[in-house]
Amino acid sequence: MIIGVPKEIKNNENRVAVTPAGVTEFVKNGHTIYVQSEAGKGSGFSDAQYADAGAVILPTIEEVYAIAEMIVKVKEPIASEYPLIKENQLLFTYFHFASSEPLTKAMIERKAICLAYETVEKTDRSLPLLVPMSEVAGRMAIQEGAKYLEKPMGGFGILLGGVAGVKPANVLVLGGGIVGTQSAKMAAGLGANVTIMDISLPRLRYLEDIMPANVDTVMSNEYNIRELIQSTNLIIGGVLIPGAKAPSLITRDMLKLMKPGTVMVDVAIDQGGCFETSHATTHEDPIYEVDGVVHYCVANMPGAVPYTSTLALTNATLPYAIQLANKGWKAACTSNEELKKGLNVVGGKIVFKGVSDAWNLPYSDVSEVL
Numbered sequence: 001m002i003i004g005v006p007k008e009i010k011n012n013e014n015r016v017a018v019t020p021a022g023v024t025e026f027v028k029n030g031h032t033i034y035v036q037s038e039a040g041k042g043s044g045f046s047d048a049q050y051a052d053a054g055a056v057i058l059p060t061i062e063e064v065y066a067i068a069e070m071i072v073k074v075k076e077p078i079a080s081e082y083p084l085i086k087e088n089q090l091l092f093t094y095f096h097f098a099s100s101e102p103l104t105k106a107m108i109e110r111k112a113i114c115l116a117y118e119t120v121e122k123t124d125r126s127l128p129l130l131v132p133m134s135e136v137a138g139r140m141a142i143q144e145g146a147k148y149l150e151k152p153m154g155g156f157g158i159l160l161g162g163v164a165g166v167k168p169a170n171v172l173v174l175g176g177g178i179v180g181t182q183s184a185k186m187a188a189g190l191g192a193n194v195t196i197m198d199i200s201l202p203r204l205r206y207l208e209d210i211m212p213a214n215v216d217t218v219m220s221n222e223y224n225i226r227e228l229i230q231s232t233n234l235i236i237g238g239v240l241i242p243g244a245k246a247p248s249l250i251t252r253d254m255l256k257l258m259k260p261g262t263v264m265v266d267v268a269i270d271q272g273g274c275f276e277t278s279h280a281t282t283h284e285d286p287i288y289e290v291d292g293v294v295h296y297c298v299a300n301m302p303g304a305v306p307y308t309s310t311l312a313l314t315n316a317t318l319p320y321a322i323q324l325a326n327k328g329w330k331a332a333c334t335s336n337e338e339l340k341k342g343l344n345v346v347g348g349k350i351v352f353k354g355v356s357d358a359w360n361l362p363y364s365d366v367s368e369v370l
């Protein structure tokens with residue numbers, strides 16, 4: 001198969017979808033791989049390293065899209081990429097369709113085969129291609145939250161861990177999945193008082209077991225959220241209903257209950273966000289304030305730590321990408337249920353329920369396209 005790896009063009013997106021080590025694997029499997037010049041630069045990989053591994057370097061993004069049967073990317077295509085996408089071209093990347101109607105409509109119109117990293121699902125319901133980036137974003141959320149809690153950054157001016165004779169900060173983590181677990185671990189390690197909320201009692205039970213003593217677990221419901229946010233300094237939004245629009249757990253009226261300078265990091269922004277007042281921001285301009293509450297809503301947080309993120313992401317994606325290249329998407333998705341769950345928009349049809357629900361567009365069963 002002919003594979004293309006474009007350079008990411010989202011704001012401050014420094015990850016790349018295939019490393020030189022990945023190129024070697026594709027070539028060993030008999031494939032031809034084209035990499036856009038400088039695609040790996042932000043992650044520390046030179047064109048020469050890709051060429052040595054067996055890739056052909058192309059100077060422009062247009063040439064990469066024009067030649068490839070499968071495009072392997074990190075983030076969703078940006079509007080300037082839409083016209084480059086061809087009918088029946090396989091795109092293997094994060095899409096997060098439920099947060100963007102224009103993207104959903106563009107991919108329908110282009111009749112591409114859109115296989116989304118974030119909905120590839122194992123039989124135990126885990127999301128193998130989301131997990132590594134959720135680990136990164138969960139850990140980063142505390143780093144970013146701590147920074148914006150500093151007074152000169154607009155925050156309340158509290159140190160997460162406090163100091164002898166002074167109480168530490170209160171951190172509330174909404175969603176006790178991968179993001180939530182990593183955030184809680186980091187905040188607890190710094191000495192904060194942490195509360196994790198989830199709607200899954202088995203999950204809360206598990207977290208209660210493994211977390212240190214400065215982490216409490218509380219059932220997620222509106223009543224408990226309203227009560228806790230009044231004494232919280234940092235809120236992390238890490239809820240997920242796979243492939244669907246995130247629920248708004250913190251509504252605009254709740255902001256008035258919070259202390260001015262409270263910081264909210266909405267990691268779930270890539271699925272539309274779990275705070276009503278969230279809108280996506282960039283690493284260049286990451287925060288804004290509503291009613292005295294600082295919002296950090298960067299939709300590609302791991303893009304800022306590309307050394308860690310590119311390696312962690314490609315460790316997970318490469319075996320799936322090789323299967324797609326070896327078998328073609330139809331045979332690969334027919335023989336592998338995990339990959340089949342990744343199909344979101346195929347040949348002009350939405351085949352993922354959460355996406356059709358998000359935009360009130362027609363849904364087709366995935367069997368219609370396989």
Ligand SMILES: NC(=O)C1=CN([C@@H]2O[C@H](COP(=O)(O)OP(=O)(O)OC[C@H]3O[C@@H](n4cnc5c(N)ncnc54)[C@H](O)[C@@H]3O)[C@@H](O)[C@H]2O)C=CC1
Nearest residue numbers: 133134137175177178179198199220239240268299300301
């Ligand atoms: N902004 C960014 O750069 C990044 C964003 N993410 C996003 O972070 C979000 C979380 O991802 P993961 O932790 O991997 O998901 P996960 O599936 O591991 O965890 C989600 C948790 O939310 C819980 N949940 C669902 N509804 C809830 C509610 N009403 N109240 C409390 N908890 C609720 C679920 O029970 C589950 O435990 C996703 O939207 C993901 O795409 C992930 C990586 C990077």
Ligand SMILES: CC(=O)C(=O)O
Nearest residue numbers: 133270299300301302
């Ligand atoms: C998952 C996601 O949104 C990211 O890694 O950027």
Ligand SMILES: [Mg+2]
Nearest residue numbers: 212213215216
């Ligand atoms: Mg405890």
